[in-house]
Amino acid sequence: MPYKKLKSTDDAIMQIVDGYRHFHEEVYPQQEELFKKLAFEQTPKAMFITCADSRVVPELITQSSPGDLFVTRNVGNVVPPYGQMLGGVSTAIEYAVVALGVKHIIICGHSDCGAMKAVLNPEQLRNMPTVRSWLQHSEVAKIVVEENCKCDGHRDTLGVLTEENVVAQLGHLATHPSVASRLARGDLFIHGWVYDIETSQIRAYDTEKGEFRRIGDGPLPMATPKPRY
Template sequence: MDKLVTGIHKFKNDIFTSQKTLFQRLAKGQTPLALFITCSDSRINPNLLTQTEPGDVFILRNAGNIVPPYGAVFGGEAATIEYAVSVLKVQDIIVCGHSHCGAMAALVDPAGLPESLPAVSHWLRFAETTRRIVMERYGEFSQEERVKKAIAENVLCQIESLHTHPAVAAAVSAERLKLHGWVYRFETGDVLNYDPSKGQFTSMGEELPKTGLRPAAKTLASRQVNASKPSV
């Protein structure tokens, strides 16, 4: 805890003071560019990863970057998505999975979760589509390879789930909102972007399109994750 409290003092004395204009502007409201949906994993820092400032990215986090289908549960996810799209009018939604995701490892582990984690077990039911796809297509793979596949498949499944949210479906239909699937690799610093035309995740690296990010898959039919080699 000492580290956090020391950080608060450092923020107030150094960062806030040097960027006072920015924070005073943010006090009047926010106009974020994108909704960034990612895992709660402590190793992900969306602002650091995208080199953005406070106010640039509206962030939704939970275990496994999961988007429950609309109506399945009226929790924080649906409310955050609805507000971001309908009120803040973000232009992009990014679902960002990551390497070594514990939630995805638990999802595709045949031994299942211990009884001591009933909340986690219940939550992962919202990623059942991911689990079924992985076990159907990659059931013979090693656990390590299944996790890699699950991380990629889950990003695409959650993008599909986003389409069940009326605010998202309407905005996408009006072409004022684009959806993107990313996978962040801790060990290399790479961020992979799903390319529907190739049916694969490809490294963005220095090739970030100048005219905007490419939209991710909209339907199951448009999705083909390469089965012959790991996507992440």
């Protein structure tokens, strides 16, 4: 049955609805067996914490199938330190680690990040007090850049801040008890990535060298500390 023609202002939602129809009528039948299997259980390979930016699509970037990634998204790919804000991000981390038993957690920032631009220029957030409060969790990255980086221009500063924010959130992640325990015994691996929207390249944080390296150039850079047990 054809849908009733709506006003031109509703074209955006109709594109989404048409996309669903395509999925339901053409894509789903081709993968029906997979979806029936997923209907009653999930065993994701990794947790993927990234920005809410519409240009960042974890499943597309990693070519993952439904059920492969346990995804959490928020403004600035932030992970609040444990105890400060026991909300959605903290809950998702605990559930992924304890209930789902994920072996990998990826924190992924990206180029041209609006959240990081706002961290550099807080005046943009004058009318967004909730966002301003949330991005306090990225303040540590801002201070690190201001006091240590001899950056050349705003664009360079933004890129360094984006990397430092990922490093900062990795530090926050390690404060969560469920994560800290499994890191200590070498049963969990954490990764810090920065995705470049224009080129599709990903650079990953190498904790031993203290730098980001492009994935594909040698062994996979790892952000996981050495186990103690």
